[in-house]
Amino acid sequence: MVFLDRTRLAERMRRALAALQVTPISIDHVVNSLVMTSLRGVDSHGVNLFPHYCRAVGSGRINPQPQMRFEDTAASTAILDADHAFGHHAGALAMDHAVEMARTTGMASVAVRNSTHFGAAAYFSQRAAERDCIGFAFCNADALVKAHNSRESFFGTNPICFAAPMADEGPFSLDMATSLAAWNKVGNAQRTRKPIPPDWAFDDQGRTVTDATLARSLAPVGGYKGFDLGMMVDILCALLAGGPASKDIPGMYRASLSTRRNITHFFMAIDIAKFTEPAVFKANLQSMANRIRALPPSDEADDIVMVAGDPEKRTYQVRLYEGIPMDDEKFAEFLEISGDFHEALASA
Numbered sequence: 437m438v439f440l441d442r443t444r445l446a447e448r449m450r451r452a453l454a455a456l457q458v459t460p461i462s463i464d465h466v467v468n469s470l471v472m473t474s475l476r477g478v479d480s481h482g483v484n485l486f487p488h489y490c491r492a493v494g495s496g497r498i499n500p501q502p503q504m505r506f507e508d509t510a511a512s513t514a515i516l517d518a519d520h521a522f523g524h525h526a527g528a529l530a531m532d533h534a535v536e537m538a539r540t541t542g543m544a545s546v547a548v549r550n551s552t553h554f555g556a557a558a559y560f561s562q563r564a565a566e567r568d569c570i571g572f573a574f575c576n577a578d579a580l581v582k583a584h585n586s587r588e589s590f591f592g593t594n595p596i597c598f599a600a601p602m603a604d605e606g607p608f609s610l611d612m613a614t615s616l617a618a619w620n621k622v623g624n625a626q627r628t629r630k631p632i633p634p635d636w637a638f639d640d641q642g643r644t645v646t647d648a649t650l651a652r653s654l655a656p657v658g659g660y661k662g663f664d665l666g667m668m669v670d671i672l673c674a675l676l677a678g679g680p681a682s683k684d685i686p687g688m689y690r691a692s693l694s695t696r697r698n699i700t701h702f703f704m705a706i707d708i709a710k711f712t713e714p715a716v717f718k719a720n721l722q723s724m725a726n727r728i729r730a731l732p733p734s735d736e737a738d739d740i741v742m743v744a745g746d747p748e749k750r751t752y753q754v755r756l757y758e759g760i761p762m763d764d765e766k767f768a769e770f771l772e773i774s775g776d777f778h779e780a781l782a783s784a
Contacts, residue, residue, distance in 0.1 A: 438764065441780055448776050465524040469556065474755070477751030481618065483760060511541050515547050520552060523552045524555050535571075547676045551698075574701065575594065576669055576700055581666055588653070608743065622654070626648040639652055685698065728743050
């Protein structure tokens with residue numbers, strides 16, 4: 437295990453992407469999203485993905501110099517053709533456009549087509565929350581979640597993210613996959629040869645497994661309810677944007693890296709000022725969260741009472757000081773990109 441200094445790591449990630457002729461604005465969003473996500477402890481969607489993204493650019497899946505195009509379809513709706521850009525870049529543009537429209541209309545939505553993996557959904561919803569809006573972010577993905585009562589998958593992990601500003605701290609942020617666990621967490625367990633919980637995944641016959649190498653599909657969160665939430669995300673993303681359903685998206689790791697995936701996203705912003713004073717809203721949400729945190733823990737609780745986003749905020753403070761942890765095998769992938777990543781070690 438190594439620990440990486442966030443500033444030095446970000447600088448060397450920027451250099452590596454620039455060497456691949458990625459546009460500066462794409463570089464900004466990719467690096468900012470990945471580093472922020474790792475600092476928050478969401479390692480499955482943080483800097484661990486960087487070597488894969490570099491390979492995807494080099495092989496043609498991700499367009500390093502996209503020509504993205506907005507089509508405003510009404511005063512509060514738009515569609516963005518991402519031209520196979522980094523999803524981090526496309527998603528940030530889409531959310532910013534939704535916020536801009538919401539300043540006039542109160543609420544606005546942007547659907548995105550022809551995109552790629554966008555990392556952690558919180559990166560986008562929090563952009564809205566930082567501008568005194570409530571932000572929603574959705575994305576479909578290749579079929580990995582076992583259909584209820586079937587042995588096969590149909591929908592992806594299809595994340596849902598909701599963020600809202602608070603008075604005295606960073607935004608409230610609910611960022612959840614509609615599967616019980618993200619596939620990247622299973623991948624991390626495969627790489628580190630660690631067992632996974634028995635309720636995370638299934639083999640090719642639909643049987644639960646603890647050996648991550650046997651996992652072929654994921655369990656939906658909440659049984660059939662989570663599976664249908666995944667369907668809701670596909671409706672918002674694939675059907676509104678005119679892209680493929682999860683079942684028809686090439687696998688992130690299984691398909692050739694020259695294969696473009698045509699992922700779709702959906703973003704929505706609500707301007708709080710059109711309903712109530714933002715300061716009052718933020719104070720009330722802060723009070724709500726604090727009242728929940730003050731509840732007595734149950735006898736069986738393994739931690740204090742928290743609201744969504746609290747574990748990430750706690751991890752963020754720790755990693756600002758200690759650095760971003762990474763297993764040796766993953767760090768070796770960074771060194772294959774450039775030996776300069778040695779200089780990102782927290783002890784360097």
